[in-house]
Amino acid sequence: MQVQQILETCLYVDDLEAAREFYSQVLGLTLVTEMEGRHVFFRCGQTMLLLFNPDSTSNLESAEEAPAHGARGRGHCCFTMDEGDTDSWRERLNRFGVDVEKETQWPQGGVSLYFRDPSENCLELATRRVWGIFD
Amino acid sequence: MQVQQILETCLYVDDLEAAREFYSQVLGLTLVTEMEGRHVFFRCGQTMLLLFNPDSTSNLESAEEAPAHGARGRGHCCFTMDEGDTDSWRERLNRFGVDVEKETQWPQGGVSLYFRDPSENCLELATRRVWGIFD
Numbered sequence: 001m002q003v004q005q006i007l008e009t010c011l012y013v014d015d016l017e018a019a020r021e022f023y024s025q026v027l028g029l030t031l032v033t034e035m036e037g038r039h040v041f042f043r044c045g046q047t048m049l050l051l052f053n054p055d056s057t058s059n060l061e062s063a064e065e066a067p068a069h070g071a072r073g074r075g076h077c078c079f080t081m082d083e084g085d086t087d088s089w090r091e092r093l094n095r096f097g098v099d100v101e102k103e104t105q106w107p108q109g110g111v112s113l114y115f116r117d118p119s120e121n122c123l124e125l126a127t128r129r130v131w132g133i134f135d
Numbered sequence: 136m137q138v139q140q141i142l143e144t145c146l147y148v149d150d151l152e153a154a155r156e157f158y159s160q161v162l163g164l165t166l167v168t169e170m171e172g173r174h175v176f177f178r179c180g181q182t183m184l185l186l187f188n189p190d191s192t193s194n195l196e197s198a199e200e201a202p203a204h205g206a207r208g209r210g211h212c213c214f215t216m217d218e219g220d221t222d223s224w225r226e227r228l229n230r231f232g233v234d235v236e237k238e239t240q241w242p243q244g245g246v247s248l249y250f251r252d253p254s255e256n257c258l259e260l261a262t263r264r265v266w267g268i269f270d
Contacts, residue, residue, distance in 0.1 A: 001220075001227055002163025007179040007261055008213035009144040011258065012206065028137025032268065045140040047182070054208065062146060066194030066211070067249050069237050069257035071147065071231055073189065078143035085136075101202050114202050120206035126142055131183060 010050045011075045011121050016040050018118035019051045026096045027079070044079070078112075078124035086111050089125050106130050144254050145185045146210045151175050153253035154186045161231045162214070179214070213247075213259035221246050226258050241265050 003100040008119055013019040020040045023029045029042035029049065038056040054070030061062045081089055093100055102114040110129035117123055148154040155175045158164045164177035164184065173191040177184045189205030216224055228235055228250055237249040245264035252258055263269040 001223060002165075003179060003214035003216070003260065004182065005215040006141065006144050006212065006213070007193050007215045007263065007266075008259070010146045010211040012208075012210075017191045028136075032266075043268060044138060046269060047141045048143065048213075050211070054212075056193065057211075063140060065239065066247075067257050068258070069211040071206035071208030071210045073193065073208075074142070074149075075147075075206045076145040076187075076201070076202045076204040077186070077190075077209075078183075079138035079251050080140040080142040081138070090187065104200065112201075116202075124143070124201070125138065126143065131142075131167070133178060134181060 001124055004045055008048045008050050008103070009044075010052060010069075011077055011116070011117070011119075012054045013040075013051050013119040013121070014050065014053070015066060015118055016053055022118050023051065025051070045063070047098070048079070074116075074120045074122055076122045080124050081111075081125040081127055081130070083110075083127050086127075087111065089113060096123050110131050141182055143185050144147070144179075144212055145187060145204075146212055146252070147206050147253075148175075148186050148252070148256070149188070149190045149256040150253055151186065151188055153191045157253050158184070158186065161228070161233060169221075179194045184212070198268045200247070209251075209257055213261050214246050216246075216262055217262040218264070221248070221262075224248060243267050 001080040032041045040051045058070030060068045098115050104112045110127040112126040167176045167178050169175040175186045193205030195203045233250050239247045245262040247261040
């Protein structure tokens with residue numbers, strides 16, 4: 001018996017409004033639902049990307065639906081990028097004023113672009129080849 | 136232009152050894168690679184689940200491959216559970232001594248089981264119906 005798939009990926013942000021703009025405008029994600037001061041939820045393919053204000057979710061009193069959680073610091077999340085879209089993504093990030101902090105050409109093939117969301121979370125766009133295990 | 140899929144989901148843990156045992160034994164995930172003191176990486180379907188020691192990855196000097204990241208506190212991640220497997224998962228968690236902290240039957244259909252990993256991250260097993268937007 002084993003888990004087969006990730007249904008929700010979570011990051012914590014200190015400015016939900018800025019996060020909503022960034023993830024919808026720059027990354028093109030579709031907003032599913034939001035609660036002022038608490039969360040903004042996006043769909044990303046077959047997974048949900050949940051952005052929480054840890055001040056809200058760390059507090060058990062406000063956690064009506066899920067047990068308390070909440071982290072502080074710079075989280076990490078990586079999105080799949082098609083092999084031929086590297087230039088387009090680099091240009092798009094630049095156009096939105098998002099610095100590409102690092103670009104890595106992996107020895108085994110594939111490429112990663114690293115950048116920050118408005119809360120300094122470390123985001124990555126990578127081709128699936130970087131892991132050498134996916135189709 | 137939009138990101139289509141999440142390739143890496145990340146949690147931070149304070150005990151990599153305990154995390155390796157938990158995620159492989161209890162959740163049945165396949166270990167892909169590990170680096171003592173820094174990380175343990177698992178495959179979960181078409182996504183990688185990355186478990187990092189934030190003491191290591193928050194330090195730029197040790198971040199040869201990716202920019203610095205690292206969070207502290209209780210993160211969150213949700214795994215997909217098949218509709219008919221709720222009882223089996225509850226029993227499996229109990230058998231491994233993992234408390235089901237909360238079980239939620241959602242008004243729109245679907246069920247969630249909440250529990251903790253050894254670092255107190257808030258984990259969830261949920262049926263895809265809970266979001267009402269996935270096939």
